Amino acid sequence: MSKGRKKRILIAKPGLDGHDRGVKVVARALRNAGMEVIYAGLHQTPLQIVNAAIDEDVDAIGLSILSGAHNTIFPKIIALLKDRGASDILVFGGGTIPKKDLEKLKSLGIGEIFTTGTDTHAIIDYLDRTLER
Amino acid sequence: MSRLFDNSVIEEIDREKNRWHKQVYQPAEGVEKVFETLSGIPVEPLYTPADTAGMDYLNDLGFPGEEPYVRGVHPTMYRGRTWTLRQLAGFGPPEETNMRYKFLLKEGATGINGVFDYPTLRGFDSTDPFARADAGRGGVAIDTIEDMRILFDGISIDKISSSLVTCQPICNITVQSMYFANAQMRNVPLDKLTGTSQNDFLMETVITVAPEILPPKFSFKLSCDAIEYCTKHVPRWNPISFAGYNYREAGCSAAQEVAFVIANATACSEELIRRGLDVDSFAPRLSFFLSAHSDFFEEIAKYRAARRIWFRIMKERFGAKDPRSLRLRFHVQTAGVALTAQQPLNNISRAAYHALSAVLGGAQSVHIDGYDEALCTPTELSSLTALRTNQILQLETRVTHTIDPLGGSYFVETLTNKVEEETLRLLDEIDGMGGIVKAGETGWIHKEISNSAYEYQQAIESGKMPIVGVNCYQMEEKELPMELFEVPETLQIQEQKLKKIRNERNGAQVQDALDAVAQCCEKDGNLMEVIVEAVKTRATQGEISGALRSSYGTWEPPLF
Numbered sequence: 286m287s288k289g290r291k292k293r294i295l296i297a298k299p300g301l302d303g304h305d306r307g308v309k310v311v312a313r314a315l316r317n318a319g320m321e322v323i324y325a326g327l328h329q330t331p332l333q334i335v336n337a338a339i340d341e342d343v344d345a346i347g348l349s350i351l352s353g354a355h356n357t358i359f360p361k362i363i364a365l366l367k368d369r370g371a372s373d374i375l376v377f378g379g380g381t382i383p384k385k386d387l388e389k390l391k392s393l394g395i396g397e398i399f400t401t402g403t404d405t406h407a408i409i410d411y412l413d414r415t416l417e418r
Numbered sequence: 419m420s421r422l423f424d425n426s427v428i429e430e431i432d433r434e435k436n437r438w439h440k441q442v443y444q445p446a447e448g449v450e451k452v453f454e455t456l457s458g459i460p461v462e463p464l465y466t467p468a469d470t471a472g473m474d475y476l477n478d479l480g481f482p483g484e485e486p487y488v489r490g491v492h493p494t495m496y497r498g499r500t501w502t503l504r505q506l507a508g509f510g511p512p513e514e515t516n517m518r519y520k521f522l523l524k525e526g527a528t529g530i531n532g533v534f535d536y537p538t539l540r541g542f543d544s545t546d547p548f549a550r551a552d553a554g555r556g557g558v559a560i561d562t563i564e565d566m567r568i569l570f571d572g573i574s575i576d577k578i579s580s581s582l583v584t585c586q587p588i589c590n591i592t593v594q595s596m597y598f599a600n601a602q603m604r605n606v607p608l609d610k611l612t613g614t615s616q617n618d619f620l621m622e623t624v625i626t627v628a629p630e631i632l633p634p635k636f637s638f639k640l641s642c643d644a645i646e647y648c649t650k651h652v653p654r655w656n657p658i659s660f661a662g663y664n665y666r667e668a669g670c671s672a673a674q675e676v677a678f679v680i681a682n683a684t685a686c687s688e689e690l691i692r693r694g695l696d697v698d699s700f701a702p703r704l705s706f707f708l709s710a711h712s713d714f715f716e717e718i719a720k721y722r723a724a725r726r727i728w729f730r731i732m733k734e735r736f737g738a739k740d741p742r743s744l745r746l747r748f749h750v751q752t753a754g755v756a757l758t759a760q761q762p763l764n765n766i767s768r769a770a771y772h773a774l775s776a777v778l779g780g781a782q783s784v785h786i787d788g789y790d791e792a793l794c795t796p797t798e799l800s801s802l803t804a805l806r807t808n809q810i811l812q813l814e815t816r817v818t819h820t821i822d823p824l825g826g827s828y829f830v831e832t833l834t835n836k837v838e839e840e841t842l843r844l845l846d847e848i849d850g851m852g853g854i855v856k857a858g859e860t861g862w863i864h865k866e867i868s869n870s871a872y873e874y875q876q877a878i879e880s881g882k883m884p885i886v887g888v889n890c891y892q893m894e895e896k897e898l899p900m901e902l903f904e905v906p907e908t909l910q911i912q913e914q915k916l917k918k919i920r921n922e923r924n925g926a927q928v929q930d931a932l933d934a935v936a937q938c939c940e941k942d943g944n945l946m947e948v949i950v951e952a953v954k955t956r957a958t959q960g961e962i963s964g965a966l967r968s969s970y971g972t973w974e975p976p977l978f
Contacts, residue, residue: 301536301552303626306668306755309868309977310875326977327629330548352536353794353905354551381759383793383902401759401792402888404879 292416293343297325297334299350299358307379308349314405315347320412331361338366338374344416345375345396347408355382355390363394375415379403421474423467432468439463456713456883457671459836465828473831478726482821486729488722488834489822490780491745496818501776502783503808504581504749508533508557509795510906512569515558519573521798525805530573530613531785533557533583534593535908540628541588541963544912548629549960554908556795557583561912561960562919563953566596567603576606580613581749581783585661586622587640588632588966590615592959594644595949598652603954614656614705614749617641618664620682623858623975624867625664632966633973634858640945640966642689647946649690649700656705658686659749666709667755669871672720673837677844678863679706680727681854684845687736688853697736701743708781710772711753717772718824719833721748721779726834727841750776751785757792760887765789770807777817778824784808794903861976916958923956931955932965939969 296312298305309324316322323341325334338346350358359378366372372394379399382390387398397411443463445451453461462469473479480486483493492498505527507518519530534557537549543561544553553559560566570580582597584590594615601611619637631637641658648657660679662670670678683704690700708724710717728746732738752772757765766789773786786804788796796804812818824830851857858864877883884890931952938948945966952962 299551301540301542301549301628302556303536303539303628305627306871310872313868313872314875324977327627327974329629352552352555354555357551381793385902402885404889405875406879 292320292345292412293323293341294320294345294347294412295323295325295334295338295341295343296347297329297337297349299329299331299334299348299362300352300354301329302350302352302354304351305349307351308347311347311349311379311405311408315409315412318409320409331358331365335362335365335369335371339369339371343374345377345412348376348378348380350378350380350382353381355380356386359390359395360393377408377411379408423471428468428471431466435464435466435468455672455716455833456711457673457716457837457840459716459833459840465832467828469828469832473835479825479831485733485741485744487725487745488729489825491725491747491782495780495821496777496812497821500812500818501781502529502579502749503527503805503812504529504531504783504785505801505805505808506531506533506583506751506785507801508535508583509903510554510558510908511911512558512560512565513911514906516569516571516573518798518801519569522801522805523573523578525802526809527805529783530578530580531583532569532580534585534589535559536628538593538959539585539589539626540630541586541592541959541966543916543958543960544909545916546960550909553912554905559908559912560593560596561916561958562956563596563599563603564915564919564956565912566593566600570597570600575601575604576610581659582613582615584616585618585626585664586631587617587619587637587644588622588963589959590617590644591640591945591949591966592953592962594657595946596953596959599950599953608652609654611652612654614659615644616661616707617644617658618661618682620678620854620858620863621661621664623973624863625661625668627975627977630967630972631975632970634855636966636970638685638689638855642686642693643944643946645686645690645700645703646693646695646944647950648703649695653703656703659705659707661707663707663709663751665867666711666753669867669869669874671870672711672713672716673840673844674866674870675709676720676724676727676837676841677848678854679708680724680731680841681845681848681857683728684731684735685854691736697732697738698740698743701732701736701738702740702745706746706748708748708750708776709753710750710776710779710781710784712756712768712772714771714775715824715830715833716837717775718779719830719837721776721781722822722825722830722834723838723841724748725780727838727845747782749783749785750779750781752776752787754787754791757787757789758885758887759792761893762789762793764887765792766803766807769804770811773808773811774815774817777811778822780822790902795905797901797903799901864976919956919958927955928957928961931957932961935962935965936969939966 482490788800
């Protein structure tokens with residue numbers, strides 16, 4: 286990422302689950318921390334999310350999943366990014382995700398997963414650290 | 419002038435309280451922390467008769483089972499009948515959930531509380547490309563009436579009351595129709611059925627937003643169609659349960675929770691009266707669903723205030739005469755948002771306090787959350803522990819022995835008045851906007867909730883709101899001393915059943931049924947009348963919802 290540019294983050298909530306309190310709070314916290322946040326809103330299939338990320342030229346995609354469908358959706362997004370030659374976009378996520386699934390998801394290429402109870406500063410610090418490199 | 423006390427006594431108490439406050443009450447270091455309720459109402463160090471001296475006991479509190487119902491909706495309250503133990507359950511295919519229902523009933527649950535998976539709530543079949551990843555998640559998958567038959571197989575639906583957590587009207591109109599049609603096919607007359615469906619348009623418009631939702635006014639219409647249908651054909655069914663619980667989970671304060679349910683109930687009442695129904699024909703069956711959050715006394719005050727506000731609106735605004743129309747009856751679920759993923763067994767104590775506030779506030783039925791709900795769908799062990807917590811509260815604590823035990827507490831009465839005051843202010847504001855449907859269309863409610871949710875998170879992060887295990891008393895977690903629930907295979911099972919049904923059913927009949935739905939939309943008829951028949955052809959939930967979406971279009975809600 287070029288220096289001086291504001292970080293651009295696509296925040297999305299894939300699937301049909303409507304528990305969007307967390308994702309909205311995170312979107313607002315990132316915005317208040319000076320990032321440009323694009324909320325994917327209702328465009329929630331993996332393909333729509335990846336297309337939006339590429340169109341919007343974002344540095345990272347943040348995904349919120351509370352339904353338990355993380356083992357299906359995360360890998361799909363990683364695969365679609367790879368197909369489109371956009372693996373440089375960082376993917377991170379959060380939600381109700383059991384510890385035992387974290388390692389597997391990270392080995393697929395998910396940068397970090399923030400589980401229930403995470404302080405929003407931990408997410409901001411992570412993005413500051415990871416996207417500055 | 420006080421009607422409760424001698425004025426000179428009140429003046430003396432007030433003088434003495436001021437003296438005590440200045441001379442005796444000495445906060446450490448001379449500087450006082452800010453004390454307030456979870457919703458931000460300031461809390462004094464002490465309340466005295468002076469705080470409630472302006473109340474008129476007979477008009478403001480009264481007696482249980484009598485106007486204004488603040489002290490309870492039934493004359494005997496829990497001395498006569500304790501609250502229903504209604505534990506939420508639903509996951510995977512209906513075959514699996516049917517077994518969980520039977521397990522809970524065997525262990526002493528006294529009603530069914532069924533929750534549906536995300537595709538069902540949104541009106542998609544399990545096999546829809548939109549839905550596949552979510553099949554069986556968050557609830558049970560229902561695609562056709564055959565699934566409804568399996569879900570209630572071997573359960574006496576003529577005796578047990580069923581709460582169907584259908585959330586969105588687009589889900590409710592089909593799923594509730596399947597429940598009714600299944601009853602007819604089991605030869606149980608509709609007037610024998612007891613239960614509740616959620617059917618709240620704000621769930622679709624504001625609270626749990628997802629792709630392809632209906633425009634607010636049509637979602638609201640479907641909700642009113644179901645109420646009208648039940649008023650005419652299923653008289654013992656509560657056709658709506660205004661989902662304040664979910665509003666609260668999304669971020670509302672206590673007063674917002676009450677204001678939004680009451681504004682919603684007011685709008686439904688106006689619409690049904692416009693359709694020609696008498697207020698006393700439907701109002702006795704309007705029911706409410708409220709949260710029990712962490713601020714113990716504020717929650718108790720909230721339930722009491724809600725009863726007084728509803729009573730006055732029904733009586734003064736709508737001229738209701740049947741006492742049953744004037745009583746706000748509610749189910750409570752303990753606050754899921756207050757549970758923590760950290761040190762999950764602590765949630766057992768949290769939920770027990772939450773449930774105690776519900777009972778001290780006069781709830782008609784109570785669900786206690788499982789301790790693992792911040793991590794997964796509750797396991798059998800966590801469901802059972804929650805049920806047992808409810809039973810301990812009911813049988814061991816003796817809180818059931820006297821009615822409204824906190825009535826007359828200077829603090830609780832004052833707080834009840836404060837929550838009422840703030841709720842009435844919000845109700846005025848919503849009225850000024852043209853009602854709850856407008857307030858949803860413009861995004862005003864979305865914004866209110868989003869702001870409250872953000873403030874709540876800020877309060878946790880600044881440490882202003884301590885959460886044990888999250889921002890204080892954290893521990894490095896070792897292995898959790900508990901198993902996590904795995905959703906059983908759902909998609910394949912649903913796919914096979916759907917395939918078989920599509921082969922067997924009469925395609926022309928299904929098409930006629932779907933055409934009838936579309937025509938009914940066009941001529942603005944009551945859709946439930948048509949859909950109860952449509953589901954009998956084994957049209958799928960996705961097909962019927964699809965017909966509704968084609969007729970009404972979809973809506974992009976404002977996002978904040």
